[in-house]
Amino acid sequence: MGFCDVPFWLDVTLCCGQVFRWERQGEWWYGVARDKVLKVRQIGGRFEYANVDAKFVEYYFSLDVDLQGIVDSFNRDAHIGKAVKEYWGLRLIRQDPWECLISYICATYKSIPAIRLMLNKMAKKFGEKTVLDGLEFYTFPECKKLAEASERDLLDCGLGYRTKYVLETSRRIWQSNFDLESIKKQPYSEAKKALMDFPGVGAKVADCVLLFSLGKTEAFPVDIWVKRVILNHYSDKLEPELAKKLSARDSLSSGDYERLNSFGRNYFGLHAGYAQEYLYHYERMTL
DNA sequence: CGTGGGCCTGTCTA
């Protein structure tokens, strides 16, 4: 048990789409991080946790970062101001890079409930079972387990065409004993390039992994929702040609992705990723 | 460098 005295809004942090496998059971949230089952809740502003030590909770939920300072660094117009005011206390979770990478490879062209289902099926088939409060949880599969999995098994988890990406990426990481954490040391664009070398990892997936698990808060993932945010609220800050082209098409070419991505990073600055998460959630909730 | 089409499979909507 414990509490914290920094600005933090647990429910929004868990519901804003950055993590997929947390579940609410009554007042408590349960989630698996690496080999631990975390149990947390927030009542009347009071944050409590169980089955895990304070240090890990602080690290996992980024309670050690100066949220006020981060938000001040990008709170530069009326729209982001509304998002920040509405969801003040949203923090980026520090996920495990391996789980994050596979999760976002699986997340392409899928809805969030479907992503959750896929990941839970994989965990049940290839992860380790743990019981807490009479509830069953499964750790995310080890790299070795997925590297040695059969195509059939992954198809049965509902991965579809993502099967070969997950298999190849897992095998490559396992065979070369690749350390994802080592990417942390590289600057943003090099780190992004390294990730995009894995099959099934394009610019969007790479930005998500950098932001949600490798500490690159300047990463600015652009998905369909962020594209809408930019078109609806920031189109006057884009080249007119680009804005026109984006509103005409629904898909995003890789060049246009990079243009929106660099707009976000230039406009919002060092912690553009935090801005992205506030904007993303605000847009989804107000539609 | 840019563009278009196909893609596994749950969910949601008409």
Next chain:
DNA sequence: ATAGACAGGCCCA
């Protein structure tokens, strides 16, 4: 009820 559209993109031609 059941078909059809759509989903936090990526890859290849």
